[in-house]
Amino acid sequence: MDMGEHAAHGAAAPGGGVGAGAVSVTSLTADPARPADVRVELVARRGTVAVPGGRVTDGYTVNGTSPGPEIRARQGQLVEVTFVNESVTEGATLHWHGVDVPNAADGVAGITQDAVPAGGRHVYRFVAEDAGTYWYHSHQLSHEQVEKGLLGPLVVDPARGREPGVTDLVALLHVYAGQHTLNGRAEDQRVTAAPGSRTRIRVVNTDQGTAAVWSSVPYRVVATDGRDVVGPTDVTGRTVLVPAGGRLDVEVTTPADGRAARVHVGGARSVVVGPAGAVPPAPVGQPRDQLDLLAYGSPGPLGLDPSRPDRRFEYVIGRRPGLVDGRPGMYWTVNGRMFPDVPMFHVREGEVVRMRVVNQSDEVHPMHLHGHHVVVLSRDSTAAQGSPWWVDSLDVRPGEAYEIAFVADNPGIWSDHCHTLSHAVEGLVAHVVYDGVTTPFTINGLAGNQPE
Numbered sequence: 001m002d003m004g005e006h007a008a009h010g011a012a013a014p015g016g017g018v019g020a021g022a023v024s025v026t027s028l029t030a031d032p033a034r035p036a037d038v039r040v041e042l043v044a045r046r047g048t049v050a051v052p053g054g055r056v057t058d059g060y061t062v063n064g065t066s067p068g069p070e071i072r073a074r075q076g077q078l079v080e081v082t083f084v085n086e087s088v089t090e091g092a093t094l095h096w097h098g099v100d101v102p103n104a105a106d107g108v109a110g111i112t113q114d115a116v117p118a119g120g121r122h123v124y125r126f127v128a129e130d131a132g133t134y135w136y137h138s139h140q141l142s143h144e145q146v147e148k149g150l151l152g153p154l155v156v157d158p159a160r161g162r163e164p165g166v167t168d169l170v171a172l173l174h175v176y177a178g179q180h181t182l183n184g185r186a187e188d189q190r191v192t193a194a195p196g197s198r199t200r201i202r203v204v205n206t207d208q209g210t211a212a213v214w215s216s217v218p219y220r221v222v223a224t225d226g227r228d229v230v231g232p233t234d235v236t237g238r239t240v241l242v243p244a245g246g247r248l249d250v251e252v253t254t255p256a257d258g259r260a261a262r263v264h265v266g267g268a269r270s271v272v273v274g275p276a277g278a279v280p281p282a283p284v285g286q287p288r289d290q291l292d293l294l295a296y297g298s299p300g301p302l303g304l305d306p307s308r309p310d311r312r313f314e315y316v317i318g319r320r321p322g323l324v325d326g327r328p329g330m331y332w333t334v335n336g337r338m339f340p341d342v343p344m345f346h347v348r349e350g351e352v353v354r355m356r357v358v359n360q361s362d363e364v365h366p367m368h369l370h371g372h373h374v375v376v377l378s379r380d381s382t383a384a385q386g387s388p389w390w391v392d393s394l395d396v397r398p399g400e401a402y403e404i405a406f407v408a409d410n411p412g413i414w415s416d417h418c419h420t421l422s423h424a425v426e427g428l429v430a431h432v433v434y435d436g437v438t439t440p441f442t443i444n445g446l447a448g449n450q451p452e
Contacts, residue, residue, distance in 0.1 A: 036080035052186030059148035068152030091115025103412025110449030132226020143421035182269035223249035227390035231298025243366035245419035246393035297387025306405035310351035332428035339427030
């Protein structure tokens with residue numbers, strides 16, 4: 001991340017000062033004595049990425065491809081990933097986007113680890129506590145390394161296994177050098193499914209902008225950001241939006257008469273579901289009406305009481321003139337302050353935290369909190385009415401104000417930033433810091449840590 005002149009010689013990462021009872025992020029790990037249930041090796045390389053249409057572009061691969069291989073685990077399993085940086089000269093890491101991992105495994109250069117240098121390796125260990133759809137990506141120079149392909153999908157199946165009779169697939173969206181792709185290909189994906197059967201499509205938006213999803217047949221939103229929706233109902237004639245970094249699981253039923261269904265994911269590509277040989281239906285124009293997840297599904301217990309929070313914070317996003325690396329321009333602010341002088345949100349373990357996120361700028365900001373999921377309480381003056389809407393990535397549009405809440409149940413130092421990564425590198429980053437947690441890592445400095 002371009003941290004500006006304040007960080008030019010190695011700025012200390014956020015955290016409390018070292019003192020009696022201080023806990024280092026390096027000690028916040030999964031049980032080191034527990035053997036791994038799932039072991040994966042991921043090798044990052046810098047070189048060229050084949051772009052559909054016969055072109056190649058400068059980029060990054062994981063195990064020789066981009067997107068990298070899909071990781072599958074079951075809920076409750078301990079996942080151990082050995083990350084090998086074969087040739088990324090600027091260093092690289094892996095962040096487990098949406099997975100509430102122990103802080104030491106969060107993969108943020110300069111906060112929870114040093115960037116892994118070329119020729120180096122790093123082991124990540126975490127328990128897959130929550131079933132759902134997630135993804136992994138570098139959090140070193142993420143505005144460049146994510147855009148150019150250092151990423152891949154991660155799915156955690158329920159402990160009981162996948163639901164019998166339901167086809168299950170990932171639909172990962174990414175733009176390579178201007179080419180919109182679905183699972184790395186610039187074409188629709190065909191899925192064979194019997195008439196009357198159900199298909200779960202796990203949409204993963206790894207791009208820098210909002211993605212739209214709609215269908216030629218009724219669909220249901222069954223999960224957002226890895227959390228199940230209570231009481232999902234059929235949606236017809238409406239688009240549902242997926243923020244940058246967000247995930248959305250939709251389910252469709254193949255028409256009983258043997259026709260195929262077309263689910264538009266990201267607009268440019270579709271998943272076509274139907275019996276073998278069924279003629280794909282023609283593309284359907286994007287509906288103007290949008291599904292409001294604030295009122296979708298049925299109410300359910302939150303597991304916390306947001307009416308009596310232990311902490312209240314405001315996260316006001318703005319923009320003003322400033323200098324970054326001596327360059328004048330318009331840069332992002334948090335509560336009126338520019339990075340690295342933005343406020344830190346201090347919490348204690350076990351507290352209920354309520355935060356108001358306000359967008360006073362003229363651009364959309366997909367806000368992403370690491371290490372936690374938050375429940376959306378309201379947007380502007382409208383209170384949530386449907387299923388508890390749990391997210392880790394939330395689009396906040398110009399002029400909007402969201403009230404969110406979460407339980408501080410995962411000690412560490414956690415980034416809370418915009419996932420339009422060009423915004424993050426220009427300073428739209430804050431941190432949730434647990435009292436007494438420190439880090440030995442620094443941003444920039446000898447290790448060259450640049451998380452954004």
